[in-house]
Amino acid sequence: MAKDEAQLKVDKNLEKIKNRLLVFSGKGGVGKSTVAANLSLAFARKGLKVGLLDVDIHGPNLAKMLGVEDKKLDVSADGIRAVDVNNNLKLVSMSFLLQDPNIPVIWRGPMKMKAIEQFLGEVMWGELDWLIIDSPPGTGDEPLSVAQLIPATGAVVVTTPQEVSLMDSRKAIQFGWKLGLKIFGIIENMSGMVCPHCGKKIDIFKEGGGEKAAKEMQVPFLGRIPLDPQIVTLGDEGKSFIEALPEASASKAFMKVAEKILESA
Ligand SMILES: Nc1ncnc2c1ncn2[C@@H]1O[C@H](COP(=O)(O)OP(=O)(O)OP(=O)(O)O)[C@@H](O)[C@H]1O
Numbered sequence: 001m002a003k004d005e006a007q008l009k010v011d012k013n014l015e016k017i018k019n020r021l022l023v024f025s026g027k028g029g030v031g032k033s034t035v036a037a038n039l040s041l042a043f044a045r046k047g048l049k050v051g052l053l054d055v056d057i058h059g060p061n062l063a064k065m066l067g068v069e070d071k072k073l074d075v076s077a078d079g080i081r082a083v084d085v086n087n088n089l090k091l092v093s094m095s096f097l098l099q100d101p102n103i104p105v106i107w108r109g110p111m112k113m114k115a116i117e118q119f120l121g122e123v124m125w126g127e128l129d130w131l132i133i134d135s136p137p138g139t140g141d142e143p144l145s146v147a148q149l150i151p152a153t154g155a156v157v158v159t160t161p162q163e164v165s166l167m168d169s170r171k172a173i174q175f176g177w178k179l180g181l182k183i184f185g186i187i188e189n190m191s192g193m194v195c196p197h198c199g200k201k202i203d204i205f206k207e208g209g210g211e212k213a214a215k216e217m218q219v220p221f222l223g224r225i226p227l228d229p230q231i232v233t234l235g236d237e238g239k240s241f242i243e244a245l246p247e248a249s250a251s252k253a254f255m256k257v258a259e260k261i262l263e264s265a
């Protein structure tokens with residue numbers, strides 16, 4: 001079947017994008033957006049050119065997390081210009097198009113697919129080493145659209161350490177395989193916390209669920225990101241965590257995960 005014009009535009013953009021990475025999970029609130037933002041910053045710190053695309057149409061929060069929520073996309077006849085987060089990192093998100101962030105977007109699947117197609121095809125991404133895509137929770141329309149529009153996409157599954165998340169990760173991995181995504185591996189987020197008072201490690205959500213899932217599904221385990229209350233505080237203030245606190249153990253963990261992904265790309 002002949003490709004339609006929108007897909008041709010996506011293909012043209014993709015010629016200039018060396019690697020693609022989809023961040024997704026079996027369920028919500030596990031830290032996908034936090035991981036997508038900090039991995040993008042980690043790659044950018046290494047001098048790589050990174051585009052970050054937020055395909056969470058209903059709950060876009062990367063702009064807030066990265067301190068660029070007041071910016072708008074520059075839309076002209078030539079295309080859409082992404083918002084610069086820093087010299088090496090640009091962001092496109094639905095939130096830049098909303099008049100009022102408090103009013104929900106009520107769209108059916110095909111409309112979301114269209115929007116994602118435009119983000120991939122109409123945005124002038126330019127030359128990129130990586131395009132990192134943050135998805136909404138679960139295995140629905142958005143990651144499906146991304147996988148269909150851009151073949152040969154890599155993916156990381158984010159999970160939390162408790163046993164129940166094993167089931168969610170299994171589902172997410174199976175979904176990725178079915179769609180032909182290259183699974184870079186599983187990231188275990190919110191994995192233990194160092195007590196600020198006594199310095200001992202506390203495993204709030206247990207430990208090892210992500211690693212266990214990786215072993216069972218025979219995909220790489222990319223590492224653990226500890227719980228750090230400053231991730232919440234800085235995120236709410238719109239300050240980039242690994243930029244603000246590069247020496248924090250969670251920042252070092254993000255850098256390590258980034259290196260592992262780069263090694264296997
Ligand atoms: N390692 C961590 N330590 C402390 N807080 C964290 C950590 N990771 C994420 N958080 C916090 O947990 C909350 C949920 O994280 P985030 O929004 O990244 O999850 P998500 O998987 O993208 O959620 P959704 O499924 O709604 O898109 C946020 O307030 C974030 O700041």
Ligand SMILES: [Mg+2]
Pocket residue numbers: 032033034056061134135136
């Ligand atoms: Mg999110």
